[in-house]
Amino acid sequence: MADSGFSLRMATADDADFLTDMLVAAVNWNPAQTAVSRDRVLEDCLSAHYVEGWPRPGDLGVVAVEAGGRPIGAAWLRQFGHDDPGYGFVAGDVPELSVGVVAAWRGKGVGRALLTDVARHATERGIARICLSVERANRARDLYVAEGFTTVASGPDADTMIRVLGDGPSAETSPSEG
Template sequence: MPESWSLRPATQADGVFLGDMVVEAANWRPGAPRPRHEVLADPDHSRYLAGWMRPGDVGFVAVAGAELIGAAWYRTLPRTDPGFGYVGTGVPELIIGVKAMWRSHGVGRALLRRLCDAAHAEGRARICLSVERENFAQVLYRTEGFAVTRSGISRDTMVKRLG
């Protein structure tokens, strides 16, 4: 595995890779992963990709050499089609995925920070996400200033105030 990696802005051409990262995020648990086609056909997941890159979509991709290794992006979803972590009109919801072999190498933290910085620079006051309660990524989110604002049966909605 290369030691160095970098971040770059996501482009419209990254849509397929963002789909890969939705699948990574959905399959965070070790064991039998859900097949790609099943995850991406699920409206709960496809709403984060449909029509990428539409106005208001912002994202970053982590790259090691020629390999894409992770991505984080946000969308502002309407109240009529909310995501897992929807908290209100105009609050973008972030999605993050990192290839398994690159987890615990600082990639997710760097993506998260860059995305929050971009949201703040865009004038956003808050950013939100949803995470399954047992997902180890919840520790990352807490250390980066996200707080649980709503608890569901197996997942929490977290919000970070920007600025």
């Protein structure tokens, strides 16, 4: 463990509950809005499918843990199809990123480390591009831009962003192409 006070490891099946916690944190990113309960998040198919059945074949995740092993953040990738797209769906071969850090650890480099590491593992797997959806008012967007994501589609409040990994094709490719 470095001076940062946390280390990273691959997510396993035992992390399903923690990933759900981080999904709930991501849904509730805006403290000015009434929080959505964990049960409500899991009832909502469009949210729940980011963690349902974790891990599915093809899933890839990284967990940050503090000294003692308690998880403090996670970033994970899941591939969605045209028939069950995520909010940031781009194409059937572009996995979508989810990320969350527990409140007490935000702003200390955990999120950036998770994004870097999950991208490294994805590159090693031969994944060419990863995508995400972020509400434009969320400060997370600045982190994504700093980590090499570019906007490829915009809705009224949210952007779809892509990061090209390794020698993958340009992010300028149309979001509907696959």
